[in-house]
Amino acid sequence: MKIAIIYDVIRWEEKDLVRAIRELGHEPILFHVTSFFLDPNSKLPEVDVAINRCVSHSRAVASAIFYEEKGVPVVNSAYTLIVTGNKLYTTMKLIAHNIPTPRTLFAFTKETALKAAEKLGYPLVVKPIIGSWGRLIAKVSDKDSLESILEHREYMQNPQYKIYYLQEYVRKPGRDLRIFAIGDSVPLGIYRVSSYWKTNTALGGKAVCAKINNELEELTLKAAKAVGGGVLGVDIFEDPMRGYLVDEVNGVTEYRNTVRVCGKDVSKMIVNYLVEVAKK
Amino acid sequence: MPIRLQCPLCGSEVEVPDDVLPGEIVEHEECGAQLEVYKDSNGNFALRLAENVGEDWGE
Numbered sequence: 001m002k003i004a005i006i007y008d009v010i011r012w013e014e015k016d017l018v019r020a021i022r023e024l025g026h027e028p029i030l031f032h033v034t035s036f037f038l039d040p041n042s043k044l045p046e047v048d049v050a051i052n053r054c055v056s057h058s059r060a061v062a063s064a065i066f067y068e069e070k071g072v073p074v075v076n077s078a079y080t081l082i083v084t085g086n087k088l089y090t091t092m093k094l095i096a097h098n099i100p101t102p103r104t105l106f107a108f109t110k111e112t113a114l115k116a117a118e119k120l121g122y123p124l125v126v127k128p129i130i131g132s133w134g135r136l137i138a139k140v141s142d143k144d145s146l147e148s149i150l151e152h153r154e155y156m157q158n159p160q161y162k163i164y165y166l167q168e169y170v171r172k173p174g175r176d177l178r179i180f181a182i183g184d185s186v187p188l189g190i191y192r193v194s195s196y197w198k199t200n201t202a203l204g205g206k207a208v209c210a211k212i213n214n215e216l217e218e219l220t221l222k223a224a225k226a227v228g229g230g231v232l233g234v235d236i237f238e239d240p241m242r243g244y245l246v247d248e249v250n251g252v253t254e255y256r257n258t259v260r261v262c263g264k265d266v267s268k269m270i271v272n273y274l275v276e277v278a279k280k
Numbered sequence: 281m282p283i284r285l286q287c288p289l290c291g292s293e294v295e296v297p298d299d300v301l302p303g304e305i306v307e308h309e310e311c312g313a314q315l316e317v318y319k320d321s322n323g324n325f326a327l328r329l330a331e332n333v334g335e336d337w338g339e
Binding site: 009015034035036055056132133158 | 316
């Protein structure tokens with residue numbers, strides 16, 4: 001089978017996918033989207049299925065739309081990438097599917113954001129609706145701090161930063177969970193352990209292989225399906241009172257640290273899922 | 281056999297392994313530039329300055 005990898009910058013994951021595709025007897029076709037232009041009227045190289053691994057969300061969505069419309073099954077789909085690339089959209093989908101999430105409010109102006117904060121109470125967390133790796137996410141302890149953050153945001157050029165996503169601060173037990181959904185299976189996950197309130201491994205959070213119980217498995221699958229399904233990394237908080245809360249879902253999930261601590265071949269699991277998708 | 285390419289910043293030669301893939305980031309030890317391997321319009325490997333992390337980069 002010919003399996004395409006749509007990508008821009010190569011990370012460990014993309015190289016490992018090339019290895020897994022070859023070891024499973026398939027042929028990797030590399031679509032390095034910044035090496036060529038895309039012609040909607042051209043004939044594409046023949047491929048059976050593609051995985052989208054662009055590190056730039058804008059390029060991921062644009063290229064997924066292009067290849068899908070050219071008839072290539074793309075994992076994750078443009079729809080899933082759009083939902084997971086927008087925290088507001090993800091939260092709306094999770095709530096629509098009755099998935100427990102941290103209490104979250106949205107506002108489009110500084111004034112309404114301050115009112116939303118009064119309703120949530122402090123401390124709270126302000127996030128941009130776009131972005132990743134914990135970038136520009138702020139824990140806010142009082143109104144003065146929030147006003148300063150909102151003022152900075154008001155002067156930022158990108159209008160997306162003026163969509164305010166305010167979330168209750170969940171008192172996590174020094175860790176959270178990143179659980180992986182690959183199609184209908186939930187093969188593995190990690191704890192991200194950190195004494196800092198942001199647990200992203202990109203910010204130094206330590207990965208520890210997690211045991212996945214039935215509740216986590218069901219919740220992860222439900223969250224994955226809520227955003228359109230595919231290969232997803234679901235971020236879950238453990239709230240002392242309410243139990244598991246789904247925080248975010250990652251559409252181009254990284255798994256290098258997970259492979260390192262769990263010792264499983266995630267790339268081969270993904271490739272086997274791509275083959276299933278191609279056969280449908 | 282390594283492939284010899286030209287650094288777009290300092291102009292000197294950069295060697296990359298022959299199994300290099302487009303999209304890989306290499307550091308040019310001589311001048312310290314972070315470079316991205318890509319394929320030019322003739323399908324040949326070439327180097328350009330690597331992009332900075334963008335606002336929309338991530339998972």
